Amino acid sequence: MNDIKDPSKKSFLYDAGTRSLVFQVVLLAIVIYVCYYLFSNLQANLDSRGITTGFAFLNEPAGFPILIHLISYTEADTYGRAFLVALINTFVISLLGIILATIIGVIMGLARLSRNWLVARLATVYIETLRNIPLLLQMFFWYFAVLAALPTPRNSYEFADFLLNKRGIYSPSPITQEGFSIAVAGFIVSIVISIALIIWAKKRQTRTGLWFPAYWSSLGIIVVITFLAFAAAGFPLEFNLPHKTRFNVSGGMVLPPEFVAVLVALSTYTGSFIAEIVRAGILSVNWGQTEAARSLGLRDSLTQRLIVLPQALRVIIPPLTSQYLNLAKNSSLGAAIAYPELVSVVMGTTLNQTGQAIETIGLCMLVYGSLSLSISLFMNWYNKKMSLIER
Amino acid sequence: MAIEFKPSPSLPPPSTAVGPVAWVRHNLLSSPLNIILTIFSLYILYLLIPPLIEWGVINATWTGSSNKACTGSGACWAFINSYFEQFMYGFYPSDQTWRVNLALVILVLLVAMFAIKKINRFYLTLVIILPYPILAYYLFSGGAFGLEPVETAKWGGLFLTILLGVIGIVASFPLGALLALGRRSNMPVAKAVCVIFIETIRAVPLITILFMASVMIPLFLPDGLNFNKLLRVLIGIVLFSSAYMAEVIRGGLQAIPKGQYEAADAMGLTYWQSMSLIILPQALKLVIPGIVNTFIGLFKDTTLVYIVGMFDFLGRIQAANHDTNWLGTTVEGYVFAAFVYWAFCFGMSRYSMALERKLETGHKRN
Numbered sequence: 001m002n003d004i005k006d007p008s009k010k011s012f013l014y015d016a017g018t019r020s021l022v023f024q025v026v027l028l029a030i031v032i033y034v035c036y037y038l039f040s041n042l043q044a045n046l047d048s049r050g051i052t053t054g055f056a057f058l059n060e061p062a063g064f065p066i067l068i069h070l071i072s073y074t075e076a077d078t079y080g081r082a083f084l085v086a087l088i089n090t091f092v093i094s095l096l097g098i099i100l101a102t103i104i105g106v107i108m109g110l111a112r113l114s115r116n117w118l119v120a121r122l123a124t125v126y127i128e129t130l131r132n133i134p135l136l137l138q139m140f141f142w143y144f145a146v147l148a149a150l151p152t153p154r155n156s157y158e159f160a161d162f163l164l165n166k167r168g169i170y171s172p173s174p175i176t177q178e179g180f181s182i183a184v185a186g187f188i189v190s191i192v193i194s195i196a197l198i199i200w201a202k203k204r205q206t207r208t209g210l211w212f213p214a215y216w217s218s219l220g221i222i223v224v225i226t227f228l229a230f231a232a233a234g235f236p237l238e239f240n241l242p243h244k245t246r247f248n249v250s251g252g253m254v255l256p257p258e259f260v261a262v263l264v265a266l267s268t269y270t271g272s273f274i275a276e277i278v279r280a281g282i283l284s285v286n287w288g289q290t291e292a293a294r295s296l297g298l299r300d301s302l303t304q305r306l307i308v309l310p311q312a313l314r315v316i317i318p319p320l321t322s323q324y325l326n327l328a329k330n331s332s333l334g335a336a337i338a339y340p341e342l343v344s345v346v347m348g349t350t351l352n353q354t355g356q357a358i359e360t361i362g363l364c365m366l367v368y369g370s371l372s373l374s375i376s377l378f379m380n381w382y383n384k385k386m387s388l389i390e391r
Numbered sequence: 392m393a394i395e396f397k398p399s400p401s402l403p404p405p406s407t408a409v410g411p412v413a414w415v416r417h418n419l420l421s422s423p424l425n426i427i428l429t430i431f432s433l434y435i436l437y438l439l440i441p442p443l444i445e446w447g448v449i450n451a452t453w454t455g456s457s458n459k460a461c462t463g464s465g466a467c468w469a470f471i472n473s474y475f476e477q478f479m480y481g482f483y484p485s486d487q488t489w490r491v492n493l494a495l496v497i498l499v500l501l502v503a504m505f506a507i508k509k510i511n512r513f514y515l516t517l518v519i520i521l522p523y524p525i526l527a528y529y530l531f532s533g534g535a536f537g538l539e540p541v542e543t544a545k546w547g548g549l550f551l552t553i554l555l556g557v558i559g560i561v562a563s564f565p566l567g568a569l570l571a572l573g574r575r576s577n578m579p580v581a582k583a584v585c586v587i588f589i590e591t592i593r594a595v596p597l598i599t600i601l602f603m604a605s606v607m608i609p610l611f612l613p614d615g616l617n618f619n620k621l622l623r624v625l626i627g628i629v630l631f632s633s634a635y636m637a638e639v640i641r642g643g644l645q646a647i648p649k650g651q652y653e654a655a656d657a658m659g660l661t662y663w664q665s666m667s668l669i670i671l672p673q674a675l676k677l678v679i680p681g682i683v684n685t686f687i688g689l690f691k692d693t694t695l696v697y698i699v700g701m702f703d704f705l706g707r708i709q710a711a712n713h714d715t716n717w718l719g720t721t722v723e724g725y726v727f728a729a730f731v732y733w734a735f736c737f738g739m740s741r742y743s744m745a746l747e748r749k750l751e752t753g754h755k756r757n
Contacts, residue, residue, distance in 0.1 A: 024580035031584055038611045045610045116425045117418035118432040132736035133729045134691040136698075137705055141725045144712070148721070329596035336698050347602050357606050365595045372594040 042358070049355075057354045058083065064349050066340045068256055079350055086345035087367060093262055093341060094328040094371070100267035101327060102320075105274025112279050123275070130272035136333050138269055143261035143337040153249050161241050163249055169260060170242035173253040179233035186229020193225070194218030258339040262331065270327045274320065281316035282308065313386050321379035328371050342367060447726075457716040470720040471727045474711050478727075481547015481702055487539060491550050494527040520561070543621040547702040549731065555693040555703065559628040560636075560686045566629065567636025568675075572666060574637065575644055585637070592634035597692050600627045605699045624696055632689050639681040643674035676750055683743035687736050704728060 046053060058080035065075050069085045070092065111123035130138070148166065151157065156165035163170040194217075201214035230236075242252025285308050293303040335344035342364055351360045407413055419429045450465025454472060461467035471478070480488050501519050504510055531554075534540035546554070573585035592600070604627030609617060618626075647670055655665030675682075697706035708724040711717065 020578050024578050027584065028580050041613050042610050045614070048614070114428070115418070115421065116428045116432075119428050122432055122435065128737060129733065132687075132691075132733045132740065134694040134705065134732055136694040137725060137728055137732065140705070140709060141722075141729070145722045145725055332596040332598045333695070333698075335598065343596070343598055343602070347599065351602075351606070357610060361599060361603050361607060364599050365591075368596060368599065369591070369594040 046358075051355055053356075053358060055359055057350075057356050057359070060354075062350070062353075064353070066345060067338075068259060068340050079354070082345055082350065083342075083363065086340055086342045089339070089345075090328075090331055090341040090367070090371075093259070093266070093331045093334065093339070096263055097266040097270065097327050097331065098324050100263065101270035101274055101323070104267055104271030106278055108271060108275035109278025109282070112275060113282060127272045127275050130269055131276075135265060135269045135330055136336055139261055139265040139333055139337055142265050143257065147257040147261055153244060153247065156244060156249065161239070161252075163242050163244070163252070165249070166257070167249065167254065168257050169255040170249050170252045171255070172239040172241050173251070175238045175240055177236035177238060179236040182233040183226065183230040183236065186232075187222070187226045189229075190222040190225035194221050197221070258334070258337055261337055262334040262339045262341075266327055266330060270323055270330070273323050273326075277316055277319045277323065278312075280319075281312040284315045285311045310386070314383075317379060317383045317386060321376055321383075324375050324379065325372050328375060329368060332368070458719055461720075466726070467717075467720045467723050470711075470717045470723050474707075474717075477548060477711065478704060478707050479548045480550050481707060482545040483541060483547070483550065484539070484545070487533075487541060490530045490533070490538065494530045495553075497526070498523065543619050546621065548707045549704040551696075551701065552690070552693050552704040555625065555628060555696065556686065556690040558625055559632045559689050559693070560682075562625075562629045563631075563633035563636045564682075566633035568640050568671065570633060570637035571640035571644060574641055589634045589637050592631055593638070597628075597631050598695055598698060600631050601695055601699045603627065620701065624699065624701060628689070628693070628696075632685065635685050635688070636682070639678050639685055640674065642681060643676075643678035644670065646677050647674050679750060680743040680747040683739055683746070687739050687743075690735060690739075691732065704731065 059078050061076055062079045062082045063075050064082070066073055066082060066085050068089060070088050071085060073081060073085045108123050108126055111119050112127065114120045114123070150164060150166045153163075153165045153167055156163040156170075158164075161172045194214075197218050198214045201212040205211055240251045242249050242254075289307050289311065290303055293307040298306065331341055332343040334341045335348060338344065346360050347364050351357060354360075403409075407416070420426050445465070447466050450462055451468050452461040452465060453468050455461060455467075455469035456473060458467060458470070460469055476485055476488070480491060483491060498519075501515065501523065504515055505512060529535050529538065531546065532541060532543065570585045570589055573581045574589065576582055576585075601624060604623045605620060608623045608626065612618075651669055651673065652665070655669040658665075660668065693703055694705045696703050697709065702710060705728055708728050712721050712724055
């Protein structure tokens, strides 16, 4: 039957399937061998240095202070607790940074598109300056040049009840009195009511086409109900004002200069990148869309909100995600100016004191990995929600 | 006799519609909001510009040997002046800095030769990739041809910054291309290895990789075998940027229409032939701007080596700030550093934009 031999099947050496199988087996063998080689060296090195692997060190007392801690922490606490403190510091700075950078980015992106020539030029200068200077340099600048040049606590700048000096920004700290939970309950109830109102307004609009100012009225509801609950409980909130003493400031809350420097540098730097993303997103929406909206009789504000913004968001979201990821990763630069975040506490102090290189670096990489993963999962979900539903 | 109709010449547009007055009215004062914004911007400029010029130029001190020479009200550029050599070369012996300059000049000349049409670009690239780094290595570290040896711990300043940036980008390029091809291959094992490598590196900050390179590489190597710190940090930087480079190149590979792949297969080209002759030349051309952007990012990120104890350009300036002869010159140092980094990065980003326009051949697919 099959007299004529298929020339391509002369030898199994020329078969694409066999070749790829062989290649993959070889590749896998190399990868496994390299891993094995590195780990056997590691084992030998750790043995010869007398380092025991494992996470037992997390239960030992840390013995070093951490200046900025949102949960209680003393030197007697464990390394595990110190890790938690650092983790919270990283999360807080990333979250606040993302919020601030988004606000700055949107404002600067819109300003660069402004019809006012001067405003557009100023925004361009801001964007092109900040995004071309290394972030670490900007952090140094804020920390060592700007904040370090502020006056001593005795000569603090004062604005209302706020104090500004070398040791940071002091603000009044709220002290809750008895009955504060009533005010909180009022706030929660008002939010539930406004969510219900928004859902009802949306349903009614789809059914009848009648529009209801749901957002403005829910804002009113929240303010009024919360205030009423607050008043009913007898204003259960007092403020502890910061005041100058001879060499220091007592009372109030303080934002330490490390925190301020990292936050300002992160948000202004990332903001300049977000500004470019916002600008590109808005420019990507065809001018015809705006013209069509106008010819339908929509006001300028409605055109922006209902026509331009939803379409621009689709272009904006994917690069925005990667900027958020960058910001979270860049928060690690705080280590350079002693902001006690993950890298400085875990890979700096803990590593130096315990010598547990594998565990500490592994922990850090794990945390940043999961932080990146969760941001990108959230943004992917948001992207899916905003994306065009094609039929 | 027919009367010939002679139209009178058209009047010039009113002065309110053209010229500077119209420009100001249209661009600065077109609505109440715009007027407010204009006044606000002018006020900001008024607050910023005159004091800056006064501080940086008019009241500035340009020469001197300590901060006593400087007036309090102006910039102390004398600080930059007296530290200039350290900022540029670190602790490289000052009678040997010609070696660094020579290597840089040779590199610039070699790159400039790309402009000459008669020279084969392929061979020129080979010269830059193979013999040049060896020559540069011997020039920098010495120990041969009668050159005085200079250990890497003495390398620093802007020289180290440029060295890290250039080696980082050049070495990560082939690695990134391989990773990108691997990620798009249909061999599951190769794909998995590449995806795991790329995504792990991209998920963590550079600083953790640098820590890993400086702390953990010695643990992973057998006793006796050890690299110096510069090499360890370089390995970290190359691994890091190759993951980003891989993603940039993958973008280019995806933009090449499927027909190109199929045509290459139909011609009977092998995988490596079709990649190196058909796909990569087109894909790389598309992503040149992306590569330049990666380079800009990497150039800014080289400042992080300061955290693991190397004194690059920013590191040297930061160290010089502690000199007791020059206390109070922190701002000057940072402004100088910012200006140099800005000039490099801004120049490269403009170059990448110009390149993007030049290479736009209209067959991009999305």
